[in-house]
Amino acid sequence: MKIVNFALLAGVAGLLAACGGSSIVEPSDLNNQRVFFAFNSAEISEEANDNLLGQALYLKHHEGTKIQIAGNCDERGSTEYNLALGARRANAAKAVLVKDGIAASRISTISYGKERPLVKGSGEDVWKYNRNATTTVK
Numbered sequence: 001m002k003i004v005n006f007a008l009l010a011g012v013a014g015l016l017a018a019c020g021g022s023s024i025v026e027p028s029d030l031n032n033q034r035v036f037f038a039f040n041s042a043e044i045s046e047e048a049n050d051n052l053l054g055q056a057l058y059l060k061h062h063e064g065t066k067i068q069i070a071g072n073c074d075e076r077g078s079t080e081y082n083l084a085l086g087a088r089r090a091n092a093a094k095a096v097l098v099k100d101g102i103a104a105s106r107i108s109t110i111s112y113g114k115e116r117p118l119v120k121g122s123g124e125d126v127w128k129y130n131r132n133a134t135t136t137v138k
Contacts, residue, residue, distance in 0.1 A: 085113070
């Protein structure tokens with residue numbers, strides 16, 4: 001019986017090792033936490049999801065904290081298109097937090113479209129930073 005239990009534990013340990021360690025880290029502060037997006041997308045990447053789950057941990061440990069998530073875009077596209085895309089990005093980030101148990105009433109969203117770039121300039125090396133959702137404490 002002990003050999004079976006040991007084998008089971010060894011199997012579980014191997015499975016956990018194969019999956020790698022958790023990359024979910026609770027930040028010490030939520031101000032200016034950012035998740036980034038691909039061009040023309042509001043899809044949450046695995047990296048962004050892990051970042052947002054870390055933000056959810058913070059919010060669970062700080063129950064009185066309310067946040068705002070601002071959706072941002074790069075300079076390409078019309079003002080109207082980028083405002084809508086920024087809203088989709090902010091709402092996609094909010095949805096991850098709400099799904100993880102954070103009350104929607106604690107999270108407001110806003111879109112700045114392409115009006116508040118994080119980095120000035122043109123080209124993919126700049127644009128990749130401007131496609132984000134930024135969290136700030138309210």
